[in-house]
Amino acid sequence: MAGVFVIAQGGGPTAVINQTVAGAALEVRKRFPKAKVLGSRHGVRGLRKGDFIDLSALSENDLRRFGNTPNAGLGSTRDKPDDKYCAEILAALKQAGAEAFIYIGGNDTAGTMQILDRAGSDIAFIHAPKTIDNDLAENDHTPGFISAAWFTAAAFWSVDLDFRAMPGIYAGIVMGRHAGFLTASGAAWRKHDADGPHLVYLPEHGFSMKQFLDDVRAVREKHGRCVIAMSEGVRGEDGRPLMETLREQIERDAHGNVQLSGGDLGVAVQGALGEAFPKVRVRVDTFGYLPRGFATMASDVDRSEAFAAGAFAVATCSERSCSVGLQFDGVRTVFRRVPLAAVAGKTRLMPEEFMAPSGRELSPDGRAYFDRLLPPPPDHLPPLL
Amino acid sequence: MAGVFVIAQGGGPTAVINQTVAGAALEVRKRFPKAKVLGSRHGVRGLRKGDFIDLSALSENDLRRFGNTPNAGLGSTRDKPDDKYCAEILAALKQAGAEAFIYIGGNDTAGTMQILDRAGSDIAFIHAPKTIDNDLAENDHTPGFISAAWFTAAAFWSVDLDFRAMPGIYAGIVMGRHAGFLTASGAAWRKHDADGPHLVYLPEHGFSMKQFLDDVRAVREKHGRCVIAMSEGVRGEDGRPLMETLREQIERDAHGNVQLSGGDLGVAVQGALGEAFPKVRVRVDTFGYLPRGFATMASDVDRSEAFAAGAFAVATCSERSCSVGLQFDGVRTVFRRVPLAAVAGKTRLMPEEFMAPSGRELSPDGRAYFDRLLPPPPDHLPPLL
Numbered sequence: 001m002a003g004v005f006v007i008a009q010g011g012g013p014t015a016v017i018n019q020t021v022a023g024a025a026l027e028v029r030k031r032f033p034k035a036k037v038l039g040s041r042h043g044v045r046g047l048r049k050g051d052f053i054d055l056s057a058l059s060e061n062d063l064r065r066f067g068n069t070p071n072a073g074l075g076s077t078r079d080k081p082d083d084k085y086c087a088e089i090l091a092a093l094k095q096a097g098a099e100a101f102i103y104i105g106g107n108d109t110a111g112t113m114q115i116l117d118r119a120g121s122d123i124a125f126i127h128a129p130k131t132i133d134n135d136l137a138e139n140d141h142t143p144g145f146i147s148a149a150w151f152t153a154a155a156f157w158s159v160d161l162d163f164r165a166m167p168g169i170y171a172g173i174v175m176g177r178h179a180g181f182l183t184a185s186g187a188a189w190r191k192h193d194a195d196g197p198h199l200v201y202l203p204e205h206g207f208s209m210k211q212f213l214d215d216v217r218a219v220r221e222k223h224g225r226c227v228i229a230m231s232e233g234v235r236g237e238d239g240r241p242l243m244e245t246l247r248e249q250i251e252r253d254a255h256g257n258v259q260l261s262g263g264d265l266g267v268a269v270q271g272a273l274g275e276a277f278p279k280v281r282v283r284v285d286t287f288g289y290l291p292r293g294f295a296t297m298a299s300d301v302d303r304s305e306a307f308a309a310g311a312f313a314v315a316t317c318s319e320r321s322c323s324v325g326l327q328f329d330g331v332r333t334v335f336r337r338v339p340l341a342a343v344a345g346k347t348r349l350m351p352e353e354f355m356a357p358s359g360r361e362l363s364p365d366g367r368a369y370f371d372r373l374l375p376p377p378p379d380h381l382p383p384l385l
Numbered sequence: 386m387a388g389v390f391v392i393a394q395g396g397g398p399t400a401v402i403n404q405t406v407a408g409a410a411l412e413v414r415k416r417f418p419k420a421k422v423l424g425s426r427h428g429v430r431g432l433r434k435g436d437f438i439d440l441s442a443l444s445e446n447d448l449r450r451f452g453n454t455p456n457a458g459l460g461s462t463r464d465k466p467d468d469k470y471c472a473e474i475l476a477a478l479k480q481a482g483a484e485a486f487i488y489i490g491g492n493d494t495a496g497t498m499q500i501l502d503r504a505g506s507d508i509a510f511i512h513a514p515k516t517i518d519n520d521l522a523e524n525d526h527t528p529g530f531i532s533a534a535w536f537t538a539a540a541f542w543s544v545d546l547d548f549r550a551m552p553g554i555y556a557g558i559v560m561g562r563h564a565g566f567l568t569a570s571g572a573a574w575r576k577h578d579a580d581g582p583h584l585v586y587l588p589e590h591g592f593s594m595k596q597f598l599d600d601v602r603a604v605r606e607k608h609g610r611c612v613i614a615m616s617e618g619v620r621g622e623d624g625r626p627l628m629e630t631l632r633e634q635i636e637r638d639a640h641g642n643v644q645l646s647g648g649d650l651g652v653a654v655q656g657a658l659g660e661a662f663p664k665v666r667v668r669v670d671t672f673g674y675l676p677r678g679f680a681t682m683a684s685d686v687d688r689s690e691a692f693a694a695g696a697f698a699v700a701t702c703s704e705r706s707c708s709v710g711l712q713f714d715g716v717r718t719v720f721r722r723v724p725l726a727a728v729a730g731k732t733r734l735m736p737e738e739f740m741a742p743s744g745r746e747l748s749p750d751g752r753a754y755f756d757r758l759l760p761p762p763p764d765h766l767p768p769l770l
Contacts, residue, residue, distance in 0.1 A: 013550045015543075041770060042550075053769050062766055069765035071546035078551070150681075158400075158680045161456035165398045165427075166463070170674070266671075267652055286651075288670030289555070295543045295763055296535075297681065378680055380454035381447055384438050385426060 003099045005314070007055070008040035008047055010105030010112070011078060012132065013071035014144025015298040016306035020104045020128050021074065022067030023310025025055045031314065038096060042075035043103070044112060048088045050095060067307060071293040080108060086115050093123055100124040100317040102310070106131035106142075110323050111344040117321040126313045127323040127340060130306070132292045134181035137346040138338040140328035143306035144292070146299045146373050149185030151291040153370070156186035156229055157377055160196030163225045164383055168281025169216060169273055170196075171228040173266045175292065178203050178233055180350040182291065186229035187362050188370035189377045196227030198361075203233035204349050205359040207242055213276045215360065220277075232265060232286075242268075299375055305333060328372075388484045390699065392440070393425035393432055395490030395497070396463060397517065398456035399529025400683040401691035405489045405513050406459065407452030408695025410440045416699065423481060427460035428488070429497060433473045435480060452692060456678040465493060471500050478508055485509040485702040487695070491516040491527075495708055496729040502706040511698045512708040512725060515691070517677045519566035522731040523723040525713035528691035529677070531684045531758050534570030536676040538755070541571035541614055542762055545581030548610045549768055553666025554601060554658055555581075556613040558651045560677065563588050563618055565735040567676065571614035572747050573755035574762045581612030583746075588618035589734050590744040592627055598661045600745065605662075617650060617671075627653075684760055690718060713757075 005028050009017055025037045037055040040047035053074065058066065066073055081089060093101055101116070101123055103109050110127040117125040129136050132148035152174060163170050176182035180202025187197050198219040201207055219226040236242045243265045270284040291297075305326060312335040313324050325338040354366030362370070390413050394402055410422045422440040425432035438459065443451065451458055466474060478486055486501070486508055488494050495512040502510040514521050517533035537559060548555050561567035565587025572582050583604040586592055604611040621627045628650045655669040676682075690711060697720040698709050710723040739751030747755070 009550070013547050039769070065764055066766040066769075068763060069546070070543050072550035073546075073766065073769055074550075075770050076550040154680045155675055158455050158678050159674055161454070161458075162398050162674055162678050165394070165457035165459075165461040264652065267649065283673060285673030285675060286670060287675070288668060289544055289547055290540055290670060290672070290675065293543050293547050295539045295765075378453060379450055380680075381451040381458065384424070384451075384458055385460050 004036045004038060004097045005100050005102065006038050006040055006047065006052070006093060006096060006098045007074070007102045008043045008104070009072040009074050009076045010043040010103055010109035011076060011130070013076055013293045014130055014132055015070045015147035015293045016143055016302045017071070017104060017130050018069050018073045019067040019303050019306035020130065020143060020310035021055070022063045023307035024102055024128070024314050025058070025063050026060060027311035027314035029060070039074040043077035043079065044081055044085070044089055045077040045079050046075065047092055048085060050092045052096065067303070070295050070298060081112055081115065086119060089116060090119055090121060094121070098123055100126060102126045102128055102313045102317070104128040104130045106133065107136055107343060107345055107347060110340055113321070114340040114344040117340060124317040125321040125340070126317045127343065128309050128313045129324055129326060132175065132182060133177045133179050135177060135179035135347050135349070136343055137348045138323070138325040138327070138342050139348070140326055140333065141373055142326065143302060143309050145181065146302035147294070147297055148182055148291040149188065149370065150299050150374050151294050151297045152182055152185045152287070153188040153374055154297070155287065155291070156197045156227065157189040160227045161383070163196065163227055164385055166281065167225040168283065169220070169226045169228070169277060171230055171266070171269050171273070171284045173230050173232055173269070173284065173286040175232050175287070176203070178347055178349065180204050180231055183229050183231040184350060184354065184362060184366065185370055185374070188374050190362070194223050197229040198223065198226050199228045200360055200362070201228070201230040201234050202350060202355070202359070203231050203235055206237045206239070207234040208237055209272055213272065216273065230269065301373070308335060388420060389482045390420060390422045390485050390487065391425055391432065391437070391478060391481060391483045392422060392459070392487045393428045393489070394457040394459050394461045395428040395488055395494035396461060396515070398461055398678045399515055399517055400455045400532035400678045401528055401687045402456070402489055402515050403454050403458045404452040404688050404691035405515065405528060405695035406440070407448045408692035409487050409513070409699050410443070410448050411445060412696035412699035414445070424459040428462035428464065429466055429470070429474055430462040430464050431460065432477055433470060435477045437481065452688070455680050455683060466497055466500065471504060474501060475504055475506060479506070483508055485511060487511045487513055487698045487702070489513040489515045491518065492521055492728060492730055492732060495725055498706070498708070499725040499729040502725060509702040510706040510725070511702045512728065513694050513698045514709055514711060517560065517567060518562045518564050520562060520564035520733050521728055522733045523708070523710040523712070523727050524733070525711055525718065526758055527711065528687060528694050530566065531687035532679070532682055533567055533676040534573065534755065535684050535759050536679050536682045537567055537570045537672070538573040538759055539682070540672065540676070541582045541612065542574040545612045546768070548581065548612055549770055551666065552610040553668065554605070554611045554613070554662060556615055556651070556654050556658070556669045558615050558617055558654070558669065558671040560617055560672070561588070563732055563734065565589050565616055568614050568616040569735060569739065569747060569751060570755055570759070573759050575747070579608050581610070582614040583608065583611055584613045585745055585747070586613070586615040586619050587735060587740070587744070588616045588620055591622045591624070592619040593622055594657055598657065601658065615654065686758070693720060
């Protein structure tokens with residue numbers, strides 16, 4: 001391969017998504033010194049119009065600095081190409097003389113690559129994994145997840161110490177779409193029964209507000225406070241995301257005068273807790289975008305794996321289209337070619353065995369998983385209180 | 386002084402408040418090897434009942450590890466003692482044989498110390514400063530602020546890169562009570578006109594929703610996105626905190642069925658933005674407690690200053706009651722004795738000259754202030770987009 005590589009970023013940014021660009025660009029430079037690397041602005045949206053940044057023009061040092069910069073530096077998109085859009089992408093790739101297109105993203109991005117690959121061309125379509133949701137099939141974990149999980153673990157560990165100092169009830173609402181990995185990572189630094197978060201609510205389990213309030217009451221009786229990690233995507237007993245149900249209810253109650261979105265699950269939880277525990281300090285924070293691309297919380301392992309995923313994508317692309325999977329061989333993380341079809345449009349949920357039978361805390365397997373991936377908490381003195 | 390030192394923590398915890406305990410305890414050990422240091426559980430609440438932890442029993446290494454642990458490790462309280470409560474505190478201090486009481490906290494804590502000092506006793510009442518709000522008179526900045534400001538700067542810098550990648554409107558709602566320092570720190574890493582946060586709204590300036598939406602519109606026209614840092618304490622044109630006004634309105638609209646608190650300013654801002662910019666990606670996050678005691682974001686300068694503030698409190702207590710002020714002599718931060726009355730119950734607002742005349746961005750003076758205090762952003766490549 002001596003021609004042109006095109007690389008792009010899709011979906012939500014992460015703290016290390018640019019490492020994958022840097023890893024790919026530097027691997028091309030090493031293996032194919034005459035080849036060109038074009039970065040497409042805003043994923044397929046720019047690619048469709050041939051809107052490129054010439055990454056070959058950057059020095060190695062600048063590519064490494066680009067890698068260290070959090071959030072998608074080439075721009076991203078959530079566009080889901082239809083047939084016409086795909087034809088335009090293919091035409092743009094051909095016009096650029098591309099031999100390979102590396103698209104960094106989640107399962108939607110893999111889906112786009114599958115469609116492009118099926119159109120039939122000489123171009124290798126390589127999907128490089130990325131998502132803080134950690135929900136890609138064929139992956140032990142995904143680039144971007146460890147950093148977001150580290151942020152989340154540190155946040156809950158810190159807030160729990162805050163609530164030891166001044167008891168009350170705290171809930172943090174965490175992203176992660178349909179998978180509970182990121183929320184569960186909030187319990188990664190929990191060591192003892194008394195440590196928070198005491199309760200974890202994931203999209204994988206049905207959520208009942210009554211049971212929730214009973215759970216909180218029991219924890220408060222035992223520990224004098226309660227810290228809760230809750231997924232944005234928790235589902236009611238009807239299987240529907242609670243946030244959707246709440247939005248409808250609240251909008252109806254307010255006769256259209258109050259438009260709620262984004263924080264409304266947090267507001268509902270705050271309201272329910274405030275009503276059930278009227279004189280107690282209650283605070284609900286929605287972490288929102290904070291965990292996903294936080295500048296100072298890119299883990300070293302995540303950085304190097306994201307970089308290596310980009311390099312692997314280049315190294316493997318002469319063997320044609322595929323997705324790159326980060327798998328665990330029992331000792332270390334290894335990179336493997338996996339078929340696009342095995343990843344595209346599929347969602348990997350949190351394995352059931354990662355949670356204790358209660359569904360409210362990590363099992364030993366779950367703890368071992370996060371211990372393997374995350375940095376440990378800072379050196380500290382266990383609570384004196 | 387060879388007897389007993391009592392130390393306690395009041396008000397909201399910070400990332401470095403335990404450093405001040407460690408600094409005081411180790412200074413006592415150095416100066417008065419026979420003296421005892423008692424930590425009072427949950428501030429004056431435990432002190433009143435003589436509920437102590439013997440800090441003299443801890444090794445130097447454990448005291449240093451205690452210092453490295455974020456959030457008030459002795460427990461904290463927001464109790465504001467009345468006369469009877471104060472008499473009980475004095476009785477407990479006398480019974481413990483205390484020669485000095487060091488209370489780490491903000492302006493309310495200083496107020497408690499002033500009342501205790503005026504009661505007349507041989508005990509030295511030393512107030513050691515601490516607050517992420519940075520609102521203490523006689524201080525250039527306060528222990529705890531730099532770490533919280535660092536978190537806030539990193540958060541907005543990161544989210545701005547996220548919104549470069551996928552344009553839209555983002556607002557982060559930040560604590561800080563009546564002072565805008567913490568919110569303004571969100572702009573500390575901003576270098577160019579195009580960098581976010583593009584708009585900063587502080588409690589020191591009147592806030593109008595109409596003007597806000599006009600401001601956002603203008604920024605979007607110029608930069609294609611808009612990132613906003615807003616204080617929880619912003620005030621409407623009537624001078625009342627907007628959050629109070631909104632809470633009343635929303636509760637009335639919802640006929641009492643929806644109980645809103647905490648996140649409601651965020652929800653209102655989200656609603657207003659969603660209505661004014663219907664097809665635009667809009668997200669509002671309430672940072673809440675995350676910046677104030679985040680485990681991995683304790684700045685080295687903040688740690689060492691908080692430690693030194695504790696040591697200074699001990700070193701100065703033979704000269705009787707006072708507060709410790711962190712002042713800037715033009716070259717470095719220096720510690721000075723300041724009268725309790727100069728700090729107690731007073732609020733230092735953000736100096737007017739720290740903001741540009743628009744009131745929406747930092748002035749050169751404001752930038753210089755944050756540049757002096759905060760770590761720089763990570764090494765990165767300026768945006769290619």
